[in-house]
Every structure is written in structure tokens, then in C-alpha cells.
Amino acid sequence: xxxxxxxxxxxxxxxxxxxxxxxxxxxxxxxxxxxxxxxxxxxxxxxxxxxxxxxxxxxxxxxxxxxxxxxxxxxxxxxxxxxxxxxxxxxxxxxxxxxxxxxxxxxxxxxxxxxxxxxxxxxxxxxxxxxxxxxxxxxxxxxxxxxxxxxxxxxxxxxxxxxxxxxxxxxxxxxxxxxxxxxxxxxxxxxxxxxxxxxxxxxxxxxxxxxxxxxxxxxxxxxxxxxxxxxxxxxxxxxxxxxxxxxxxxxxxxxxxxxxxxxxxxxxxxxxxxxxxxxxxxxxxxxxxxxxxxxxxxxxxxxxxxxxxxxxxxxxxxxxxxxxxxxxxxxxxxxxxxxxxxxxxxxxxxxxxxxxxxxxxxxxxxxxxxxxxxxxxxxxxxxxxxxxxxxxxxxxxxxxxxxxxxxxxxxxxxxxxxxxxxxxxxxxxxxxxxxxxxxxxxxxxxxxxxxxxxxxxxxxxxxxxxxxxxxxxxxxxxxxxxxxxxxxxxxxxxxxxxxxxxxxxxxxxxxxxxxxxxxxxxxxxxxxxxxxx
Amino acid sequence: xxxxxxxxxxxxxxxxxxxxxxxxxxxxxxxxxxxxxxxxxxxxxxxxxxxxxxxxxxxxxxxxxxxxxxxxxxxxxxxxxxxxxxxxxxxxxxxxxxxxxxxxxxxxxxxxxxxxxxxxxxxxxxxxxxxxxxxxxxxxxxxxxxxxxxxxxxxxxxxxxxxxxxxxxxxxxxxxxxxxxxxxxxxxxxxxxxxxxxxxxxxxxxxxxxxxxxxxxxxxxxxxxxxxxxxxxxxxxxxxxxxxxxxxxxxxxxxxxxxxxxxxxxxxxxxxxxxxxxxxxxxxxxxxxxxxxxxxxxxxxxxxxxxxxxxxxxxxxxxxxxxxxxxxxxxxxxxx
Numbered sequence: 001x002x003x004x005x006x007x008x009x010x011x012x013x014x015x016x017x018x019x020x021x022x023x024x025x026x027x028x029x030x031x032x033x034x035x036x037x038x039x040x041x042x043x044x045x046x047x048x049x050x051x052x053x054x055x056x057x058x059x060x061x062x063x064x065x066x067x068x069x070x071x072x073x074x075x076x077x078x079x080x081x082x083x084x085x086x087x088x089x090x091x092x093x094x095x096x097x098x099x100x101x102x103x104x105x106x107x108x109x110x111x112x113x114x115x116x117x118x119x120x121x122x123x124x125x126x127x128x129x130x131x132x133x134x135x136x137x138x139x140x141x142x143x144x145x146x147x148x149x150x151x152x153x154x155x156x157x158x159x160x161x162x163x164x165x166x167x168x169x170x171x172x173x174x175x176x177x178x179x180x181x182x183x184x185x186x187x188x189x190x191x192x193x194x195x196x197x198x199x200x201x202x203x204x205x206x207x208x209x210x211x212x213x214x215x216x217x218x219x220x221x222x223x224x225x226x227x228x229x230x231x232x233x234x235x236x237x238x239x240x241x242x243x244x245x246x247x248x249x250x251x252x253x254x255x256x257x258x259x260x261x262x263x264x265x266x267x268x269x270x271x272x273x274x275x276x277x278x279x280x281x282x283x284x285x286x287x288x289x290x291x292x293x294x295x296x297x298x299x300x301x302x303x304x305x306x307x308x309x310x311x312x313x314x315x316x317x318x319x320x321x322x323x324x325x326x327x328x329x330x331x332x333x334x335x336x337x338x339x340x341x342x343x344x345x346x347x348x349x350x351x352x353x354x355x356x357x358x359x360x361x362x363x364x365x366x367x368x369x370x371x372x373x374x375x376x377x378x379x380x381x382x383x384x385x386x387x388x389x390x391x392x393x394x395x396x397x398x399x400x401x402x403x404x405x406x407x408x409x410x411x412x413x414x415x416x417x418x419x420x421x422x423x424x425x426x427x428x429x430x431x432x433x434x435x436x437x438x439x440x441x442x443x444x445x446x447x448x449x450x451x452x453x454x455x456x457x458x459x460x461x462x463x464x465x466x467x468x469x470x471x472x473x474x475x476x477x478x479x480x481x482x483x484x485x486x487x488x489x490x491x492x493x494x495x496x497x498x499x500x501x502x503x504x505x506x507x508x509x510x511x512x513x514x515x516x517x518x519x520x521x522x523x524x525x526x527x528x529x530x531x532x533x
Numbered sequence: 534x535x536x537x538x539x540x541x542x543x544x545x546x547x548x549x550x551x552x553x554x555x556x557x558x559x560x561x562x563x564x565x566x567x568x569x570x571x572x573x574x575x576x577x578x579x580x581x582x583x584x585x586x587x588x589x590x591x592x593x594x595x596x597x598x599x600x601x602x603x604x605x606x607x608x609x610x611x612x613x614x615x616x617x618x619x620x621x622x623x624x625x626x627x628x629x630x631x632x633x634x635x636x637x638x639x640x641x642x643x644x645x646x647x648x649x650x651x652x653x654x655x656x657x658x659x660x661x662x663x664x665x666x667x668x669x670x671x672x673x674x675x676x677x678x679x680x681x682x683x684x685x686x687x688x689x690x691x692x693x694x695x696x697x698x699x700x701x702x703x704x705x706x707x708x709x710x711x712x713x714x715x716x717x718x719x720x721x722x723x724x725x726x727x728x729x730x731x732x733x734x735x736x737x738x739x740x741x742x743x744x745x746x747x748x749x750x751x752x753x754x755x756x757x758x759x760x761x762x763x764x765x766x767x768x769x770x771x772x773x774x775x776x777x778x779x780x781x782x783x784x785x786x787x788x789x790x791x792x793x794x795x796x797x798x799x800x801x802x803x804x805x806x807x808x809x810x811x812x813x814x815x816x817x818x819x820x821x822x823x824x825x826x827x828x829x830x831x832x833x834x835x836x837x838x839x840x841x842x843x844x845x846x847x848x849x850x851x852x853x854x855x856x857x858x859x860x861x862x863x864x865x866x867x868x869x
Contacts, residue, residue, distance in 0.1 A: 029704045034826075037616050045573065134618040136585060142575050198618075216710055217627055218818030219701060240704040244816040248683060253698040255691050413565040413831065420576050431574055453576040 025237040026531045028513075030524065031250040031259035032241040035218050038133060039204035041178040042122050045138050050178040051524045052221055052241060057099075058181035058206035061090055061115065062172050066528055067517030069287075069340065069436025071172055075110065075182055075207065085167030085475050086150075090115075092158040097228045098184045099211035103203050106186055110207055112154040117185035119152050128192055133201040139179035143434070167473040169480060173435040182207065209234045209527040218243055235515075235530040254279065254508060260531065261509040261516065263524060267326040267385065273508045284518040285339055286505045289332050289441070290383035290430035291497040292374070292394065293457040299372065299425045306364035308495040312350040313357040314401045315394055315498055324390045325501060332499035334488050336441045339520050340433065341477075342484035347492050349499075358401045369402025375419060375427040376409045382503040382522070383430030390428060390500070422458050428500075429456055432522060438484045442468045446496065459496035541855055545848050552844040553606065553837070557599050560828075560836050567591070567615050567831040589615055591833075602837060611838035616830055621838035625820060629842075630713030631701065632819035635811070636804045638735050639743035644797065647747040651754025651793075656781060658759060666751060673748035682741045682814035689737060696736050699816040703730045738815040742808060746800040753796045757789035764788070791862055798854030802847040 036052035037044045044050070054060075063074035076090040096110035121129040122140040129135075140146070148171070150163045164171065174180065184205045191200040204212050207230065210223035221241040225234040242259055244250045250262040251269050255276070265273065273281045294302040294311070301307045317331045333349035336342070361369065376391035377384060384390060391407045398405050405426075410418060419427045431454075434440050444450060447468060448460035464487055471483035491497075507518055514530040568577065568585045577585070586592050590601065605612055611621035647670075654666040690698040697703065701715045708722035715734075719727040761767060762785055770784045771777075809821035820839060827835035 027705060038618070045571070045575070134588070134613075136571075138572065138575070138577070141581060142572075142577070202619075213707070214709075216818060217624070218816075218822060219631075220704065222707060238707075242700055242704050242816070243818070244699055245822070246813055246816070249686065249699050249814060249816060252683075252686050252691050256694065256698050258698050258700075258704070411564040413567070413569040416573065416576065417566060417569045429574060453578060454574070 026235070027238040027240060028236040028261075028526060028529065028531055029240045029242050029259040030526065031244045031253050031262040032221075032524075033243075033247075033250070033263055034245055035243055036215075036221070038201050039212065039215075040133065040183070040201040041181045042118075042137055042140060043133055043135070043201060047522055052215075053204060054178035054181040055519075055523045055525045056210040056223055056239065056527070057204050057208045057212055058183070059096075059208050060176050060180045060182060061092075062176040064176050064436065064519075064521070066525060067519065069520050071176055074176070075115075079172070081475060085169070085473065086164045088162040088164070088171065089155075090160050090162070092160065093230065094158060096207050096230045098187070098207055099205050099226055101203075101205065101211055101213070103199075104184075104187050104190065104205050106184060106205070108186060110182070110184075111157040112160045113157075113185045114182050115160050116152060116154055117188055118181065118183045119149070121183075121188075122179070123149060123152070129188060129197060129200070132197045137179070139177065139434075143174050143177070143179075145174070167475070169472055169475055170435060170437040170439045173437045173440075177435050210239050231527075234527050236526065239526055251508070254510065257510070259510075260513050261507065261524070263507065265506050265508050267328050270326075270328070270506060273506075278511055280509050280511050280513065282507045282509065282516065282518055283504050284520070285330060285337060286382055286503040286522060287337050287339055287433040287436065287520045288383040288430055288503055288522075289335060289337055289499060290329075290381075290428070290501045290503070291332070291335070291499050292426055292428050293459075293497045294426050294495075295422055295424055295456075295458055296496055297451075297458040298422055301364075301366060301370050301372065302425070304364050305494055306360050307366065309350065310357040310360035310364065310401065311398060311403065312495050312498045313353045313360070314403070315397045315500075316352045317349075317500060318352070319397075320390055320393050321501060323393060324384070324386050325503065328385070328504045328506065329501040330504065332502050333492070335446065335491055335497065335499055336438050336484075336488070337433070337502045340436060340438055340441070342438045342481040342488075344485040344488040346485075347488055349492075350495070354397070354400050361401055361403075366402075369398075369404065371404045371406070372425045373406045373408045375415065375424045376407050377412070377415060377428055378409050379412050381430055382505065383432065383501065384428060385503075387428045419456050420453055422452070422456075424456070427456050434521070436520065438480075439468065439472055442484065442487060442491075443472060446491065457496035459494075461490070461494055461496075464490045464494070537859060538856065541852050545852060548848050549845065552841060552848075553603060554599075556837050556840045556844075557602060560831075560833055561595060565831045567833065570831055571616075589833075606841065611841070612834035614827075614835045615832045616827075616835070621834050624823070624835065625839060625842055627713060628818055628820045628823050631715070631817060632805065632808055632812070632821060634714050634716065635735070635738055635742060635817055635819060636801065636808060638739040639741075639804060639811075640746060640797070640801065642739045642743035643746035643750055643800070647750030648754055648793070650747075651751040652758055652781065652786065654751065655755040655758025655762065655789075663755075667755070670748035670751045673744045674752075676744055678741060678745075678810040679814060681744065682737070682811060685737050685741060686814070697730070697734050699734075699814070701731060701734050701817065702727065703734075706730060738811050738817055741814070742804060742811040746797075746804060749796055749800060750793060754789065754793050757792045758785060761785045761789045787861065791858060794854055794857055794861070798851055801850045805843055805847065 034048045036049040039053045041050055041054035059075050061074055061076040062071050065072045075093050077093050079088055079090045081088055092112060098106040120127050122137045123146060124130060148164050148168055150165045153161045155161055187205045188200055191197050209226055209229050211226045213222040213224055215221045223239040225237050227233060244253060247264055247266045253259045254262050273279050294308050296302050321329050321331060333347055334344055374391045374394055377387035395405045395407060431445055444454050446455060446459060448465050451458050451460050467483050467487040471480045474480050505518060509516060512531050514532050516529050519525050568582050613620055614624060650666045654663040657663050686698055689696045706724050706727045708718055708724055708727055710718050712718055715731040719731040767785055770780045808819055809825055812819045812822040824839040
């Protein structure tokens with residue numbers, strides 16, 4: 001009798017609670033920083049739009065393994081590359097389902113038609129969807145895909161062949177990028193027939209771990225876990241993006257338990273976050289680099305490698321890390337971040353040595369220094385949170401070796417345009433990687449073809465160019481690694497930039513969040529994440 | 534009265550043209566290229582740059598662009614956003630209910646507290662109550678909105694946990710937002726507790742947004758009351774033996790209300806401007822924040838369209854205020 005009472009009073013309620021808890025949906029709330037521009041990743045370039053679309057709703061042929069830049073099979077189970085490196089044959093995964101939602105019920109599974117649709121929309125100007133929603137496809141264009149892809153042919157329902165105009169080793173990595181997300185061709189047809197193709201980009205259907213439910217601009221985005229996902233179902237049941245633009249307010253929401261994870265904290269809040277036992281502050285080096293580029297074509301002094309070396313030595317980088325990054329950065333010695341393969345550890349950076357710098361300047365024919373300018377960005381970026389302050393430190397450091405620098409700044413759009421045209425003498429800027437390939441830094445930012453666009457140093461140096469072009473066309477990863485390592489040695493010796501810093505990415509989250517991994521590309525991916533109540 | 538209304542409408546027209554001209558010239562005066570801004574560090578080649586500019590219609594001379602815009606305005610087409618590619622009117626209408634709901638609550642809060650505070654301070658002139666009301670209203674008037682908002686959030690939401698930090702509804706409620714007015718949508722939904730959640734989300738933003746109008750209304754009411762209380766007819770009313778409450782509420786207040794209503798009308802414009810900061814702090818999905826973001830992105834159609842609609846709303850609020858004068862004080866509509 002007594003035991004029965006005990007069971008009644010303790011065990012049964014406990015069991016009920018456990019049953020109720022397991023039956024209760026796990027809702028994960030992410031305090032995102034802004035509204036997405038839309039839900040078709042190929043149309044946009046911002047991380048905010050990718051977080052809300054490609055990183056939850058869609059899959060690609062190849063995927064980046066969560067938390068790494070390693071490529072793993074996605075909607076393609078395997079691929080073969082022809083010997084000359086121009087023909088890629090993809091074998092597609094069978095049994096992959098598209099989301100069933102209030103607005104669309106698929107009648108077939110994923111096949112080669114969906115891959116064709118997703119790329120042809122971007123590639124072919126006469127495709128019925130090409131001009132829908134403005135159709136700019138900036139990423140597709142900036143990765144040179146229109147020039148690179150010769151043809152895409154469907155061999156059968158589960159085999160598709162990409163033929164390239166030239167060998168391009170980073171091609172697979174490009175296909176794992178957000179713009180290469182695979183859409184449902186059946187859904188696109190349906191919307192086109194209904195006369196509402198714009199809706200295709202506003203109400204997305206993908207094969208990814210979460211299905212889109214609803215979105216209200218500047219307010220929220222709602223997703224549910226997709227029960228028929230081709231990998232293991234997501235551990236959380238509902239995912240809500242609670243759009244909160246102000247970093248202090250995001251932090252207040254995290255503290256009040258109104259969200260589980262927030263991006264982009266204020267550097268000033270980091271110490272308090274570390275001390276809070278309810279908050280887990282994860283950190284990792286970002287896939288970026290902040291630099292000062294010398295204009296090596298327009299400025300006489302900067303054409304001289306000795307001057308570039310001298311001014312590299314004259315800057316106290318540690319002071320910049322402390323004052324500008326407030327600890328949220330590390331000194332950069334190479335033009336690629338350490339998280340990218342082929343990062344050359346052996347390279348020794350120019351030490352901070354004003355005396356030697358002055359001697360080197362004298363040797364170069366500038367014993368009394370010279371006058372120049374430093375352009376400072378008007379905006380804050382992870383790779384440079386306060387360019388004005390950084391420019392002031394550089395100004396002060398250079399003045400110690402006799403170089404008088406004037407700080408110049410413009411409105412952001414003007415800044416980019418004018419620096420692209422080479423109007424600067426030296427300019428502060430940076431880059432965040434797209435696909436984890438060294439080519440995405442070295443060719444994009446320092447290649448001869450990039451002079452007049454992203455190559456702000458206007459630096460075209462043949463020995464360097466030969467190495468990066470050879471690496472681009474070499475399929476063997478070990479050989480590519482060797483070539484890129486060598487290229488970094490030449491870069492350091494020639495010093496077209498002063499490599500300043502790589503930022504550190506911080507992700508504060510509730511201690512209830514389990515198994516979150518920081519995405520090296522700066523994204524926020526909630527597949528694989530769990531909540532422990 | 535009809536003639537009066539027609540005359541007022543006639544004044545609206547030049548104001549309307551002035552707003553379109555001013556907005557258009559100002560956004561084209563500030564530096565910045567929408568195409569370059571979108572490309573960012575990545576950059577864009579000259580051919581694509583020209584192509585995208587042509588698609589946006591930015592390759593045409595400014596006069597042609599302005600005339601196209603004005604033609605659009607008169608046919609009800611405000612263009613499409615450069616960023617989201619959605620029609621401006623549609624974007625505006627999805628966000629405007631949130632601004633309207635917040636402004637309404639903030640104004641109600643300001644009137645509900647400001648008006649009685651002003652009356653009491655006016656009637657009890659020189660008393661400690663008067664000094665307290667005036668002191669508080671001066672503090673309220675000088676309060677930086679951003680700081681005030683964060684202070685309230687940290688105290689009431691983070692420290693005490695009484696109110697939610699930001700947003701319009703708890704993330705746990707998944708209701709349909711058909712009307713865009715969260716109080717109405719939550720009432721119409723079946724989810725228990727949703728209405729309460731929506732209401733609790735309105736408290737802090739309404740207080741923050743309503744603080745300055747409250748201070749202004751209180752001060753205005755006080756000075757208007759002081760003036761009216763000196764009038765002969767108030768003395769007459771007192772002499773007739775009417776109760777003090779009736780003298781204040783009926784004889785004095787009705788006449789004191791005219792300047793107060795002007796101020797309330799003007800404050801509605803201030804509210805929409807002040808809403809930008811409040812909306813940012815409380816992650817309130819309204820039009821103020823949207824316009825600021827559009828300026829940062831040089832989304833010309835969104836800036837032009839958004840400011841035009843808001844200006845139109847303000848012009849009509851002022852028109853309504855003028856008409857209300859006529860109702861309160863018949864002399865105004867006869868003398869004009």
C-alpha cells in the first residue's frame with residue numbers, strides 16, 4: 001500500500017513529465033541580425049540571406065562538412081573528373097525528397113532536371129526564370145562561372161555532366177557554395193504556370209534539413225524540421241529566426257532566455273559574456289584577412305620593393321590588434337587565413353623594427369621619408385572593425401620613420417569604386433573567403449586579371465602569377481598545396497600588402513545549446529544542433 | 534465647412550510636390566552607388582556595372598528619372614526595391630501596421646498620462662505637484678531615446694524579467710499575421726496567451742516612444758490651462774456657483790485643448806521620426822527602420838516611396854487637426 005502511494009506520488013508524475021517533455025516540440029530561437037533580401041541564394045550575396053536560405057533549406061551537389069572547409073558528397077554521391085580537368089561527371093543521390101509545405105506538394109523526387117534548372121537559370125539569359133526577381137546572380141558571375149561552364153548535360157535522371165572551358169581545380173568547392181543550391185524544377189514550373197514566378201523566390205522549396213514555414217520582414221522567419229530529410233532528421237523541431245538588428249538588444253534577449261544563440265556580439269560585451277555561467281562563448285579564427293595595400297602602379301615610392309618592406313616593418317601590428325580588435329583578432333602574416341589549407345606556417349613576418357625600416361628607406365633613396373595617403377574604410381567589417389583608428393595608428397607609426405601620411409575616407413560605395421580604379425596611394429581593406437580554397441584569396445585579390453577590380457595593390461608579378469595559374473589548373477591537392485606555399489613566399493618577399501589581421505569570430509549561446517559548430521565561412525547552420533532543457 | 538475643406542486640400546498639393554522633389558534631389562545629392570554598394574569588396578566589372586545600372590533605370594538623366602517617378606506616383610506605382618525586388622507599396626504595407634500600432638499605443642500612453650498631469654499642474658500652479666510634473670516632463674523631454682530604451686530593457690526585461698526584451702510576439706506562438714496588427718491577429722487566433730504576449734511586447738516600446746510626446750503634451754496643457762483659467766468666462770462660471778470640476782473640465786479644458794491638439798498633431802509626425810530609434814532598439818518591424826536601412830543601401834525607390842507615403846500621412850494628419858479645430862472652435866472655420 002505504502003509503495004503504491006510512493007509510486008502514485010512520485011514515479012507517475014515523473015513519468016508523465018518525461019513523456020510530456022519528450023512530446024513537447026524543441027523550438028530553437030536564433031536572434032539574427034537582419035532581414036534576408038530573399039530566399040533564393042543565387043540572387044544575393046549577403047550572409048544574412050544565406051543563413052536564412054541555403055544554410056537551412058537547401059542542399060548542394062557537394063557540401064562543406066559542418067564546421068570545416070572539407071568537401072563531402074551532398075546531392076551528388078560521387079563525381080569523376082576527366083584527365084584534362086575539364087569534364088566533371090556527377091552521380092546524383094536517389095530517394096531525395098523535396099519539402100512538402102502548405103503551398104507546394106511535390107509529385108516526384110530530386111533528379112537531374114533540378115540540377116539543370118538551378119544552373120541554367122543563372123547561366124542562360126533566355127531561361128524563363130533568368131530575369132525573375134531582378135536576376136542579378138552576382139556570385140555566379142563573380143566566380144566567373146558564365147565563362148567557365150561550357151555546357152551542362154543531363155545524361156540520365158541521375159547523371160549530369162559539366163564541361164568546362166578550361167581546367168579549374170576549385171570547381172567542386174564552387175559547387176558547394178550558396179549560389180549553387182539546388183531548387184525544385186517542378187515547383188518552378190508550377191509557379192510559372194500559375195503566373196507567379198516571383199513567389200518561387202519568396203516561398204522556397206528545397207531538400208534541406210529545415211522546411212520554410214513563414215516570414216515577416218524585420219520580424220521573424222519560421223522553419224520546421226523536415227521529417228523526410230535524406231540524412232538524419234534535425235534534432236530540433238522548430239527553428240525561429242527572431243530578427244534583432246541591435247547587438248546590445250540581442251545580448252539582452254540571450255540573457256533573458258528569449259533566444260538561444262546570437263551572432264556578432266559587441267566586442268565590449270565579450271568579457272561579461274565570458275563571466276556569465278549561463279552563456280557559452282565559442283570562438284574561432286575567421287576565414288578572412290584585413291590588409292593595407294600599396295598602390296604599386298601609380299605611386300613611385302611604392303613601386304620600390306624596399307619601401308614596401310620598410311613600411312611593413314614600421315607598423316606595430318600588436319598595437320593594432322590590442323587597440324582596434326580589442327583582442328578579437330590575430331596578427332596576419334600571410335594573405336590567406338590559417339584555417340585554409342596550404343597556409344604556409346614557415347613564413348616569418350616582417351618584425352616591428354622602426355630603426356631598420358628607416359635604414360631601408362634611406363637605402364631606397366628616401367632618407368627623409370615622403371608624403372603619402374592612407375585610405376580608411378567608413379564601415380566596420382569583421383576583418384577591420386575600426387579602419388579610422390587603424391589608419392591613425394599606421395599614420396603615427398610611419399611618422400616615426402619620416403613618412404607623413406594623410407588619412408582619406410569616402411562614403412563606402414565611393415570608396416570601393418575609387419580604390420578599384422586605383423586612385424589611392426595605400427588603402428585599408430579586407431576579404432572574407434567564399435569557398436575555402438586558397439585560389440579564392442590569391443587569384444581574386446592578387447592575380448593580374450584582378451588589377452582594376454579586387455586587386456587593390458594593382459600588383460601583377462609574373463613569378464607569383466605563374467604559380468597561382470598553375471595551381472588553378474592542377475587537380476592534385478598535394479601539388480597545389482606546394483605551389484600555393486611557394487606563392488606565399490613570393491608574396492611576403494615582394495610585400496604588395498601589409499597583412500594586418502585575421503578576425504576572431506565569437507558566437508555567444510545559451511548553455512542549453514549542444515553540438516553547435518562555428519562555420520568557418522561565417523554562416524550559421526542549425527542542422528545537427530540540439531537543445532538540452 | 535465644405536469650402537474650408539476644399540481650401541485645405543488645395544494647400545496639400547504643393548506640399549506633396551515639394552516632398553517628392555526634396556526627397557528625390559536629396560538622395561541623388563548624397564554620394565553612393567547602389568550597384569557598387571551591393572558588390573562590396575568583391576567588386577563588379579564595368580560591363581555588368583553598366584548593365585545593372587541600366588536595369589535600375591539609373592543611366593537616364595535625373596529629370597527623366599524624376600518624371601518617371603512622378604508618373605508612377607500618380608498611377609499608384611512606386612516602383613520596386615533595388616534590394617528585394619518587391620513592389621514598394623507592398624513592402625510598406627507589410628511594415629506600416631507595426632508602426633501604426635506602436636504609434637497609436639505610444640500616443641494613447643502620452644495622452645492618457647500627459648493630459649491629466651498637465652491639467653493638475655496648471656490648476657495647482659506653484660505647488661509641489663506642479664514642480665514634480667514639470668521636472669519629470671523636462672527630464673522626459675531631454676531623454677535620449679536609445680539610452681532610455683536600453684535602460685528599461687536591462688531593468689524590466691533582463692533584471693526583473695517582467696517584460697519581453699524586443700519583438701512583437703514570443704517566438705513560441707506561430708500565429709498567422711493577416712492584418713499586420715498583432716493585437717488583432719492574436720485575438721483572432723486560437724492560441725492561448727498570444728494576445729497577452731503581444732500586449733506585453735507593446736509596453737516598453739510604447740513607454741519609450743511616448744515619453745517625449747507625453748512631456749510635450751503635459752507642458753502644453755499646463756500653459757494653456759494657466760492662460761484659460763485667467764479668462765473672464767472662467768471667473769463667471771465660478772461666480773455662477775458651478776463645481777470646480779465642471780469649471781475645469783468643461784469651461785476651461787475645452788478652450789485649452791486647441792493648442793494641445795495642434796501639439797498632438799505635430800507629435801504624430803515626431804512619433805514617426807522617433808519611431809526609427811525605438812524600432813531599432815526593440816527590433817520592431819516598422820517603416821522607420823526600413824527607411825533608414827534603405828538609405829544605407831541607397832535603395833532609391835524604397836526611400837522615395839517610403840518618405841512620400843509617410844509625408845502624405847503627416848500632411849493628412851495635419852489636415853485632420855485643422856478640421857478638428859473647426860469642430861472644437863466654430864470661430865476658426867468662420868473666420869477663414
